[in-house]
Amino acid sequence: MxxxxxxxxxxxxxxxxxxxxxxxxxxxxxxxxxxxxxxxxxxxxxxxxxxxxxxxxxxxxxxxxxxxxxxxxxxxxxxxxxxxxxxxxxxxxxxxxxxxxxxxxxxxxxxxxxxxxxxxxxxxxxxxxxxxxxxxxxxxxxxxxxxxxxxxxxxxxxxxxxxxxxxxxxxxxxxxxxxxxxxxxxxxxxxxxxxxxxxxxxxxxxxxxxxxxxxxxxxxxxxxFPDPRNEDDQRLTFNDAAFYNASFNLRLILCEYLTPAGRLAFILYSTLIGDRANPGFVRALSLAFEKGGLALALRKWRVGLRAMRGAWQEAVR
CATH class of the missing domain: 3.90.550.10 (Spore Coat Polysaccharide Biosynthesis Protein SpsA; Chain A)
Structure with a gap:
């Protein structure tokens, strides 16, 4: 059986x-x-x-x-x-x-x-x-x-x-x-x-x-079937507060997860390079000719810097 x-x-x-x-x-x-x-x-x-x-x-x-x-x-x-x-x-x-x-x-x-x-x-x-x-x-x-x-x-x-x-x-x-x-x-x-x-x-x-x-x-x-969200953190439109929150979360998680060497590298990488969603300064310049242009990319970069500072302060408490 x-x-x-x-x-x-x-x-x-x-x-x-x-x-x-x-x-x-x-x-x-x-x-x-x-x-x-x-x-x-x-x-x-x-x-x-x-x-x-x-x-x-x-x-x-x-x-x-x-x-x-x-x-x-x-x-x-x-x-x-x-x-x-x-x-x-x-x-x-x-x-x-x-x-x-x-x-x-x-x-x-x-x-x-x-x-x-x-x-x-x-x-x-x-x-x-x-x-x-x-x-x-x-x-x-x-x-x-x-x-x-x-x-x-x-x-x-x-x-x-x-x-x-x-x-x-x-x-x-x-x-x-x-x-x-x-x-x-x-x-x-x-x-x-x-x-x-x-x-x-x-x-x-x-x-x-x-x-x-x-x-x-x-x-x-x-x-x-992603729908527009009912809160600040919309998927397809830019919002300073929502972008700060998402950037803060990502940076807090990685500051606590990475090794000390990885954290230092992450700070440099995210500040200078980053990615399309969270551009660093160099990537912001490269997005100058795309929709939204340089102004939006630099705006994201500045918000990301504030988020990094806030996340670091939270991580070292």
Whole structure:
């Protein structure tokens, strides 16, 4: 008689805020999973009355004992993630966003990976980004990495090839073993009124530093439909406060993660070179002839300098 493999209990955590149409699509995708989650925890703000009314109406029409709502009294995804961790009872905690729709085999793949690989602390995959009437295309072999001098490589939305070890997972498509999480929580010091950009980077790096393996598998898929955010940190428009918050978060994380030599190199790299999202002075000059031009690039550079100073002060406290 064959021996049945022990199952893992899977919880899915979905933070949401004022996006009921997106949330409907997300929950429909979770309902359509080949292997259903043992519990789906929707984390909503206590004063988001439109979402709360919609959820209560949906629950009245389609009750499901595996799905439940927890109310959040603080703004920001960090608080939502942490409340989800505290509320979940699963052996594996999966995270996605309300504007995403996991593929039907999403939970089955996650459950199988954690069941077969006891060293696995975290698993993430590709988000297929729908934007401007199309899908962001590309193929990149390097995904979710942090160089010794602080250069970060994302590419989670265009990774391809085989599953491989990474250092950073992406919030829209990630899962962690409960035992690997332990007492770790998302960093409440990170700035932002909504998305609190880079919070999953801090969480991933901390878990990796404690010896757990993180894997990125491009076959683990969610459809991602990024909508304009409801807070300052918009995706497609520049806002000084939101840019400062994102830059502060990135710099704080790297100042605490890198070696002393790496921190010094990072300060020089980010101040002089940087990347398109966070340009240093030289890159700012190179962007002079692109849309937005030199003025916007230099504005980002100046805000980045302020963010570096603030992050350094926070890191050395």
């Amino acid at each position: 064959p021996i049945r493999e022990p199952q893992v209990k899977v919880s899915v955590i979905v933070p949401t805020y004022r996006r009921t149409a997106d949330l409907a699509r997300c929950l429909a995708a979770l309902d359509a999973q080949k292997r259903r989650a043992d519990e789906v925890i929707v984390v909503a703000r206590h004063d988001d009355y439109a979402t709360l009314d919609w959820l209560r109406t949906r629950e009245a029409n389609r009750p499901d004992p595996r799905r439940w709502l927890v109310l959040l009294h603080k703004p920001g995804v960090v608080a939502a993630y942490n409340l989800g961790i505290e509320s979940a009872t699963g052996d594996v905690l999966c995270f996605t966003e309300d504007d995403a729709a996991p593929h039907p085999d999403w939970i089955a793949r996650i459950s199988r990976a954690f069941r077969h690989h006891p060293e696995l602390g975290g698993l993430g995959g590709r988000d297929i980004v729908h934007q401007r009437n199309g899908v962001l295309e590309g193929k990149k072999p390097r995904v979710g990495l942090v160089r010794w001098y602080g250069r970060t490589i994302g590419n989670h939305h265009i990774g391809h090839g085989k599953a491989r070890k990474v250092q950073v997972l992406k919030g829209v498509n990630m899962a962690f073993r409960r035992n690997a999480i332990g007492s770790q929580r998302f960093d409440a010091r990170l700035r932002g009124t909504g998305a609190q950009t880079h919070c999953e980077m801090a969480f991933s790096l901390n878990m990796q530093r404690r010896g757990w393996t993180l894997i990125y598998d491009p076959a683990l898929l969610v459809e991602h």
